[in-house]
Amino acid sequence: MxxxxxxxxxxxxxxxxxxxxxxxxxxxxxxxxxxxxxxxxxxxxxxxxxxxxxxxxxxxxxxxxxxxxxxxxxxxxxxxxxxxxxxxxxxxxxxxxxxLPLDGHQELGNAAGVADVLDLEDRAPFGELGPEYIGQRGTAVEPDTVDGLRERLQSGLETGGRPVRVLEFGPDEIEEVAIVTGSGTDWLAEAEAVGADALITGEGKQKAYHEAREAGIHVFLAGHYATExxxxxxxxxxxxxxxxxxxxxxxxxxx
Amino acid sequence: MxxxxxxxxxxxxxxxxxxxxxxxxxxxxxxxxxxxxxxxxxxxxxxxxxxxxxxxxxxxxxxxxxxxxxxxxxxxxxxxxxxxxxxxxxxxxxxxxxxLPLDGHQELGNAAGVADVLDLEDRAPFGELGPEYIGQRGTAVEPDTVDGLRERLQSGLETGGRPVRVLEFGPDEIEEVAIVTGSGTDWLAEAEAVGADALITGEGKQKAYHEAREAGIHVFLAGHYATExxxxxxxxxxxxxxxxxxxxxxxxxxx
Amino acid sequence: MxxxxxxxxxxxxxxxxxxxxxxxxxxxxxxxxxxxxxxxxxxxxxxxxxxxxxxxxxxxxxxxxxxxxxxxxxxxxxxxxxxxxxxxxxxxxxxxxxxLPLDGHQELGNAAGVADVLDLEDRAPFGELGPEYIGQRGTAVEPDTVDGLRERLQSGLETGGRPVRVLEFGPDEIEEVAIVTGSGTDWLAEAEAVGADALITGEGKQKAYHEAREAGIHVFLAGHYATExxxxxxxxxxxxxxxxxxxxxxxxxxx
Amino acid sequence: MxxxxxxxxxxxxxxxxxxxxxxxxxxxxxxxxxxxxxxxxxxxxxxxxxxxxxxxxxxxxxxxxxxxxxxxxxxxxxxxxxxxxxxxxxxxxxxxxxxLPLDGHQELGNAAGVADVLDLEDRAPFGELGPEYIGQRGTAVEPDTVDGLRERLQSGLETGGRPVRVLEFGPDEIEEVAIVTGSGTDWLAEAEAVGADALITGEGKQKAYHEAREAGIHVFLAGHYATExxxxxxxxxxxxxxxxxxxxxxxxxxx
Amino acid sequence: MxxxxxxxxxxxxxxxxxxxxxxxxxxxxxxxxxxxxxxxxxxxxxxxxxxxxxxxxxxxxxxxxxxxxxxxxxxxxxxxxxxxxxxxxxxxxxxxxxxLPLDGHQELGNAAGVADVLDLEDRAPFGELGPEYIGQRGTAVEPDTVDGLRERLQSGLETGGRPVRVLEFGPDEIEEVAIVTGSGTDWLAEAEAVGADALITGEGKQKAYHEAREAGIHVFLAGHYATExxxxxxxxxxxxxxxxxxxxxxxxxxx
Amino acid sequence: MxxxxxxxxxxxxxxxxxxxxxxxxxxxxxxxxxxxxxxxxxxxxxxxxxxxxxxxxxxxxxxxxxxxxxxxxxxxxxxxxxxxxxxxxxxxxxxxxxxLPLDGHQELGNAAGVADVLDLEDRAPFGELGPEYIGQRGTAVEPDTVDGLRERLQSGLETGGRPVRVLEFGPDEIEEVAIVTGSGTDWLAEAEAVGADALITGEGKQKAYHEAREAGIHVFLAGHYATExxxxxxxxxxxxxxxxxxxxxxxxxxx
Structure with a gap:
């Protein structure tokens, strides 16, 4: 070719x-x-x-x-x-x-891949950046716990053994999940606005800790590489x- | 008052x-x-x-x-x-x-505090930001290994049990150490330019991995909070x- | 609520x-x-x-x-x-x-309120600001004099006794009236372009005096507060x- | 020439x-x-x-x-x-x-002229604009009242009969006077910072009323033209x- | 009028x-x-x-x-x-x-005038500048040589005797011709992209020489004044x- | 090395x-x-x-x-x-x-080289660009004519046979000469301000013709390449x- x-x-x-x-x-x-x-x-x-x-x-x-x-x-x-x-x-x-085009692609993209691992339904674009999106959100087929979600990420992603970390500030049952792969904690406010129980991303800046805590939302840090x-x-x-x-x-x- | x-x-x-x-x-x-x-x-x-x-x-x-x-x-x-x-x-x-004024203060500052933990000598400002500095560098009294340095950070910082991670790409013996607390991997090039064997910082962006690897320098990620x-x-x-x-x-x- | x-x-x-x-x-x-x-x-x-x-x-x-x-x-x-x-x-x-949203609202707004006081007809948005308007214009039911208009403003606005001032440079009979409340003399050129006989506003910058004079248009300064x-x-x-x-x-x- | x-x-x-x-x-x-x-x-x-x-x-x-x-x-x-x-x-x-060069000239300028009318002593540049000044301040030879100061301005400036207005929010006795001619109410904060009892200027924006009130300072509005x-x-x-x-x-x- | x-x-x-x-x-x-x-x-x-x-x-x-x-x-x-x-x-x-409005007008404009001199067919706008065009391109009725084209420009333009210069880096036969009058060598890349054999313009910056050479395209420099x-x-x-x-x-x- | x-x-x-x-x-x-x-x-x-x-x-x-x-x-x-x-x-x-560093170097630079060809005396930096200069000026040992200067340039520069062009709008006798190599007609106003009889440069934009004519100054266009x-x-x-x-x-x- x-x-x-x-x-x-x-x-x-x-x-x-x-x-x-x-x-x-x-x-x-x-x-x-x-x-x-x-x-x-x-x-x-x-x-x-x-x-x-x-x-x-x-x-x-x-x-x-x-x-x-x-x-x-x-x-x-x-x-x-x-x-x-x-x-x-x-x-x-x-x-x-x-x-970013690959982060945001709703079928081939990184966030779509994480959503596949979690079997999310009713998917929609998430992670606004100007007129485009760079992530995806969806609903769990059945509500899950923090530990349940962590294990599914740990086994479904190429984490290379690196433990998935969680800032545990959300509800006991997780249904609504928002995903921005890589470094996505800047979208915590949007996650809160759309009613997400958890935001899944790769790496988290220090200031995300208190933002998640005050928003009452779980943040899963699964690794920048592993989510991409x-x-x-x-x-x-x-x-x-x-x-x-x-x-x-x-x-x-x-x- | x-x-x-x-x-x-x-x-x-x-x-x-x-x-x-x-x-x-x-x-x-x-x-x-x-x-x-x-x-x-x-x-x-x-x-x-x-x-x-x-x-x-x-x-x-x-x-x-x-x-x-x-x-x-x-x-x-x-x-x-x-x-x-x-x-x-x-x-x-x-x-x-x-x-930043507290990051860069050469006596009371965050980097100075990390340098105290490591007993560095011949200290000098490091981490250029416009006309100011936001970090510090110095020389180890005696050359140390990656494991030695890691343990000293682990015990001397308020890591809360979080393990100090190391991107191990530098020499076996570490003498010259550069420090920018918090999120400091943008100063990898300066660390290389001043001949540092290791850069100590809090958290590292994904792209730092390959930059450190290509520069042949250790990067210690001791935690954003813990270094500050x-x-x-x-x-x-x-x-x-x-x-x-x-x-x-x-x-x-x-x- | x-x-x-x-x-x-x-x-x-x-x-x-x-x-x-x-x-x-x-x-x-x-x-x-x-x-x-x-x-x-x-x-x-x-x-x-x-x-x-x-x-x-x-x-x-x-x-x-x-x-x-x-x-x-x-x-x-x-x-x-x-x-x-x-x-x-x-x-x-x-x-x-x-x-500005309240200045420009064509029914509830400040300029609309002044136009109500003056019983203007055939109203249209006035006071262009990008794609929006922040004032209103209209036609007097009957032509009025400077003194007539001044008195109607004096009695219809909450001037608190402050006299309505007029830069008298327009025609004897006033029919077409443009309104931008508050500080609106920057719209003198637009008032001239739409054929207004008078611009009604709150307060006037020094340079408005000669602009009004050279444009041949009356400017009524009825008070920033009073028009808003x-x-x-x-x-x-x-x-x-x-x-x-x-x-x-x-x-x-x-x- | x-x-x-x-x-x-x-x-x-x-x-x-x-x-x-x-x-x-x-x-x-x-x-x-x-x-x-x-x-x-x-x-x-x-x-x-x-x-x-x-x-x-x-x-x-x-x-x-x-x-x-x-x-x-x-x-x-x-x-x-x-x-x-x-x-x-x-x-x-x-x-x-x-x-502005003429506003700020400490001998020939507009503010200096107003200070002459008021016989101010111990004069100093006032009205910071970047590295320059566009006004002047000084101390009254004897403390004056609002009415006294108003009369001296009314008679000493070419007001053309226009009354000098005062936003009366300062102390009974006026000693320290700051001057920015023309449209100078943006320097209210500086007037407050240098301990002025009164700010003398030409014309005042609407928002100056409450700023003066909250700062506890008199503002004399003597006319843009008259002060220049x-x-x-x-x-x-x-x-x-x-x-x-x-x-x-x-x-x-x-x- | x-x-x-x-x-x-x-x-x-x-x-x-x-x-x-x-x-x-x-x-x-x-x-x-x-x-x-x-x-x-x-x-x-x-x-x-x-x-x-x-x-x-x-x-x-x-x-x-x-x-x-x-x-x-x-x-x-x-x-x-x-x-x-x-x-x-x-x-x-x-x-x-x-x-520029006159450069780009597809009938009355400067490039259109040069295209008339050369009897170009199948004309289209050329010379993108934001959403507009400032030139024109077309196809010769019959393929021409460098010398042929040069002579037609020399005789059809008001060159005042100034010789038309050519940077001869294109093919022997010229069919596709792009025109931006005045100083138009910044559009060499667009000429290459649309498959032009020659770009006709007025004056050429020094760097155009090697760009034309590397692009394999003729550049005719017929004079800024003469083409406009x-x-x-x-x-x-x-x-x-x-x-x-x-x-x-x-x-x-x-x- | x-x-x-x-x-x-x-x-x-x-x-x-x-x-x-x-x-x-x-x-x-x-x-x-x-x-x-x-x-x-x-x-x-x-x-x-x-x-x-x-x-x-x-x-x-x-x-x-x-x-x-x-x-x-x-x-x-x-x-x-x-x-x-x-x-x-x-x-x-x-x-x-x-x-530009090589254009402006007062000994090794391009303008200095042209000045050498013309044996200029009392040289000074010319061609202001922010705080630096990118050309040079000087005085002819003996006043020269347009033809004399043209010939000296023609023979002293690597023009490759390209004729040196002159916009002849200056005095008969040329003593003061300003030089900016390459594309230097933007410095015509500075040449006029320092009293130059001629500006020598490489190539000239169309608008330079009338600027030179109105300034009453000769402009020698000796070729961008040839002057550099x-x-x-x-x-x-x-x-x-x-x-x-x-x-x-x-x-x-x-x-």
Missing amino acids: ELATFVDRLDEELRTDDYADLDASANGLQVGPDEGEVEHVAFAVDGVRATFERAVEADADALVTHHGLSWGGFDRVTGRTYDRIEPLLSNDLALYVSH TFGVRALQDLVEGWGLETSYFEEPTGL | ELATFVDRLDEELRTDDYADLDASANGLQVGPDEGEVEHVAFAVDGVRATFERAVEADADALVTHHGLSWGGFDRVTGRTYDRIEPLLSNDLALYVSH TFGVRALQDLVEGWGLETSYFEEPTGL | ELATFVDRLDEELRTDDYADLDASANGLQVGPDEGEVEHVAFAVDGVRATFERAVEADADALVTHHGLSWGGFDRVTGRTYDRIEPLLSNDLALYVSH TFGVRALQDLVEGWGLETSYFEEPTGL | ELATFVDRLDEELRTDDYADLDASANGLQVGPDEGEVEHVAFAVDGVRATFERAVEADADALVTHHGLSWGGFDRVTGRTYDRIEPLLSNDLALYVSH TFGVRALQDLVEGWGLETSYFEEPTGL | ELATFVDRLDEELRTDDYADLDASANGLQVGPDEGEVEHVAFAVDGVRATFERAVEADADALVTHHGLSWGGFDRVTGRTYDRIEPLLSNDLALYVSH TFGVRALQDLVEGWGLETSYFEEPTGL | ELATFVDRLDEELRTDDYADLDASANGLQVGPDEGEVEHVAFAVDGVRATFERAVEADADALVTHHGLSWGGFDRVTGRTYDRIEPLLSNDLALYVSH TFGVRALQDLVEGWGLETSYFEEPTGL
Whole structure:
């Protein structure tokens, strides 16, 4: 498949353009030439030196990641930026990135993946960011306890053994669940406003503790990495369906 | 002591004005009247409903915290802001906040407190933010291992049992240590530039993992709360020296 | 009635959200908790210490004013802001503010009230501010003189004896009248463009004198306070119709 | 005298450059050619069509005013701007403007002129605007009453019969007086901070009423025009001392 | 014809308002009174002292130019601005300017005029600027060579003998031609994207050389002035059709 | 020599940091790793694919250019940016850029080089840009004519046969000469203010024609490329003096 065709297909599926003004990440093709062929596509959560090197070793033509290397652009290709870009250009490896578009995709996205693990029903977009959403919410088929929910996350996510932490300030029975993967505690007020019993996210800022306490809501901190493997894995399935060879590289951070 | 005198003394000691343009937190007197007396001063890391209520119960006249309730100001006194401000005004409790000025104070500050725990020598300001610093660095009296350093932090900080985590990417022997308390992984590049073997901070963003890995530096994540108790405790000693009654309220977040 | 219901009804009637980006005033509920009951509602033009104290004495649950205390937000609750907010929070008195939405309401608003006093016909929105209007214009049933119009304003407005001043630069007969209450001389050019013979407003900046002179238009300065009592009085009628007890507190400024 | 020399002398005396970033008014030569001679200089408070025409009739070469016609610049020379600029260019009349520099000049300025009328002693700059001042304060030789001060202003200023109004909220005896001419009620807080008993200004915004009341300070509203004749008259004396013919045109606005 | 009518007709034809936020030039009536009659209209590419003087000599009532004298507005009428505006105001000569609206007009505009010279077919808007276009593209009736195209431009444009320069980096046969008059090399990437063989413009920045070389596209530099005479000449025809007397003043710059 | 040492030496000589906020170009090391050795340094005016390829062929370790590839930064490494960066990274070629610092250097810079060609005396910095200068001015040893000056430029610069053009609007005898290389006609007003008879620059915008005409000053347009070869050649000499091998690649643009 031509690289340009590959990029266009992903951009269309993920609505890359709609998130252009909302995201510091330069989504879409982030590093790569105008022309080229793609036969083997690698996937990983983070676009960093470690995953770039594994993709090069695997002889991939393109790497698709959730986190890329351009956040707000760069003035120079020096230091760490040089070290990251160099293996891409020296080995003809294109980098395709999808950050918020992949968080918010209601079927292939990260939050949708967590909702799948929990079998949530009556799903709706959650996590407003301007005119778009970057998460999802839904209702548990049966009310669950904190321990029950924690165990399901612990077993259903790639936590690498890292314990799921909970700020336990909500009700005993959890029915309404809101999800923003990664670093999502800024959406606590929205979770409260929609009547969520629990907010599930990856990592939590210090100030979230008291906000959750005062809002009377549980916050599950399941790991930034662990909550964000679903999107790229779903893209891998999609791309495999296009007849391309694929690989997936785990590099859990434990964060 | 008059409240105005109390505020002036703290502002001078902490150089509140010098951080005015650098900090989203409105430092200094954040809530309080122009006139009033201070006899009993309470101290806590976070200025939230829980600590406000404990200070009211203790019949304190003023509460000094590291984190306050005004971050970039507010348009309204409604919702959570109402719930937090109401006990202050209904009970004549003044709120004095010192965020970055207290992080960066080279003797009373949070980073200085962590450096004390580790007996660092040859200390220097670290953690550039515009023309100021918000951390400290120094040299270990004797080179230490990751495990050694971790244990000293675990026992010397109010971690509340939360394990100190380490991203182990640095050298076997740790001599040069840089500290930015709270959320300090944005200073990894500066730590690398000054030749630090380890950066000690509270909480770490997901992207810090690979940055530390590529920089070849250890990152100790000892807890946001746990690394930020030193400053307010040092202020408590200072204020006690002024002849005022004091209290300290622990409300560890585990984050 | 629940406070939240009370706030929602007013916000809907006044289209508070539509003016959100146009007004430095934080319109809607400016100070108050999420929960609470409203039985007695007080009304006043200015939300200041004097009216707050009168509302507290009257044991009101909410005070509705045209001018509030949050103009562009605040960083601290200290000094005059403290003195104003303190009686509200110490006495469970909610503050609801409607500034430009109330100026521009074509039936309940301040300009509409002045137009009622003058029996204007063929009314239309006047006083463009972005996509909204904050005044009204209309045609006199019969042409009037400067003295005639002045007397009708003097007797129909709560001027407290303060004389209505006129910058007399328009035609002998006045038919077309434009109104922006409060401080409205910035709309002189629009008044000229729509063919108004006179602009009625509250107070006038120095530079309005020569602008009116060069435009050949009368400017009636009837007092900022005096032109802005209509809106809150109309809201009082509205709220009374909801079955709530009401009070109105006059505190004329003479400005 | 060459026009360029005339402009340079005034700019130096008034420190025009120091106010460049503080003032919406384009101070200095506002309309005029690079070359030309000045023999007869006219003076007026406002640079408007009326004073431009009088200066043309008087055959002046330059007109010096406190208020000019460029506030924040203009994109076009049409409408009122055309009508004002046209007589200047058609009659070789240069326009020199000094707004805030003339307000703040501690000897020739408007506030200094009001302080002269009141025989204030121990004068100091007042009315902070960035690094500069635009007013003056001082101490009465003997304490005065509100009525006494009002009468001295009424007789000493060119009020054109307009009564000096007072918001009477200060002490019975007035000793410390702060002055910002024109529209100066934004400096009420500074007046309070320096311990002034009264603030003297020209015109007052509606919100000044309650601010003065809560601050416990008198505010004298002596007229925008009436408080701003001193500066241009002092410049007239200065320029006469340079051997040039001068005129002064009164156009009181009563505002 | 009334000046106001004349201005309204041109504004409507040229859609002046639609370009208001895109253009540093203040388009429409740039200098002129609200009232006046227009009988004789002069036309020129540049609104400068030379053309203003010729229009005054010809006793024109209005001058229509592509480049005016207000680019981003001005704070003062001094120096060169004074020298340019003075003859306009002293001689009742109105100045009407149309910069980008005239570049982009798909029938009367500058690019359309160049396309006419080259007999292009299948024309479409080219040269995106926000939501508008400022150029045109089309297909040659028959493929042409660089020399052929250069000769047609040399003979069809008012180059004043200045040779048309070509950066020859495109194909031997030229079919698809994109045009942005004046200084248009910033649209090289768009020309490449739409498959143009050549971009025709007036003047080229230094960096265009290598961009054209790397894009493999011819760039014809036919002169800024020479490519921008079509618009004003087309407006002259239009205005003549309204029954007004017209003149055209050539002042070629050779640039 | 270590690359880092090489970069530090150039940055110090050229005062790169002082121009950081003035220049859209990212000056200093623009592409390159933290570590590496430099033995062979290539020089060229433009940092483009053509010169990158020649430097690769010559097996250079670093290329020093006046124009680089980062103007305001980039979000992605795709399209033309990819094509330019790829040969640098694939071949370990570092890119060092000095734009305005090299224009303004009073001894090694581009304007200084033009001044050398013309034997100007009493040189002074010219071409104000914030607190820095980007050109130079001086006095001819003997007054010269337009033709004399043109010939000296034609023979002394690398014009590649491109004729030096002159906008002849100045005096017959030229003594005072101001120089801003590249695109410098924005400094015409400064040239007039310092009494220059001629401004020498590379390329001229269309509007410069009438500005020069109205200012009565000659403008020599000697070519953007032709006026900007001096700086990199002077750096080549400097670097050769450090004992490194050097090359220079001519790629004249004729613009």
